[in-house]
Amino acid sequence: MNKNVIIALLSIAVVILLAIVISDKVKPSAEQVLKSQYDEIKDKGIMEMTETEWSIRNRYEALQSQKNNLPTDTLSYQQARMQEETSQLLLAINNPCGETKLIEAFHEIMKFNMPYERYKPEAINVQPSGDCSIRINVTTKEPKYGWKTFWVFEIVFDASLGKHVLNTIKRDFLG
Numbered sequence: 001m002n003k004n005v006i007i008a009l010l011s012i013a014v015v016i017l018l019a020i021v022i023s024d025k026v027k028p029s030a031e032q033v034l035k036s037q038y039d040e041i042k043d044k045g046i047m048e049m050t051e052t053e054w055s056i057r058n059r060y061e062a063l064q065s066q067k068n069n070l071p072t073d074t075l076s077y078q079q080a081r082m083q084e085e086t087s088q089l090l091l092a093i094n095n096p097c098g099e100t101k102l103i104e105a106f107h108e109i110m111k112f113n114m115p116y117e118r119y120k121p122e123a124i125n126v127q128p129s130g131d132c133s134i135r136i137n138v139t140t141k142e143p144k145y146g147w148k149t150f151w152v153f154e155i156v157f158d159a160s161l162g163k164h165v166l167n168t169i170k171r172d173f174l175g
Contacts, residue, residue: 034060035060106134113166148175
């Protein structure tokens with residue numbers, strides 16, 4: 001064979017190899033595509049994600065687990081949504097700033113601190129007054145003499161004390 005033919009074949013082979021290497025660098029790998037998709041959704045909560053987005057999240061986390069030799073721990077979309085709904089429900093129930101909790105605290109404080117001031121629990125008027133407080137208008141009746149008093153109370157959850165605090169805003173003796 002001629003020297004020129006060999007050089008030409010080697011040149012063609014080098015060009016083909018360079019084209020393959022460059023195309024691999026230009027074309028993103030499946031892992032890079034998955035990472036970019038994950039980066040777009042990583043800050044979303046399960047309640048904001050679609051089932052497809054959740055699948056992307058699970059595939060990415062499984063890939064990371066394999067890379068780090070850790071056990072794969074993923075949930076189905078339905079399981080994750082159910083867990084999040086349960087968690088949100090428990091937070092709502094145990095929230096000391098919820099209106100229901102504030103009203104319950106009001107009744108407990110009244111029962112303990114003002115046992116002789118009677119009122120109908122269903123006859124209170126509740127108005128929101130801040131992030132973690134409500135105002136309650138109530139008319140009490142003293143049982144011995146039947147004297148009535150109109151009250152406006154504010155009940156607040158004091159996080160530093162870790163308890164509800166009742167403040168008297170207004171008190172009018174009605175007789």
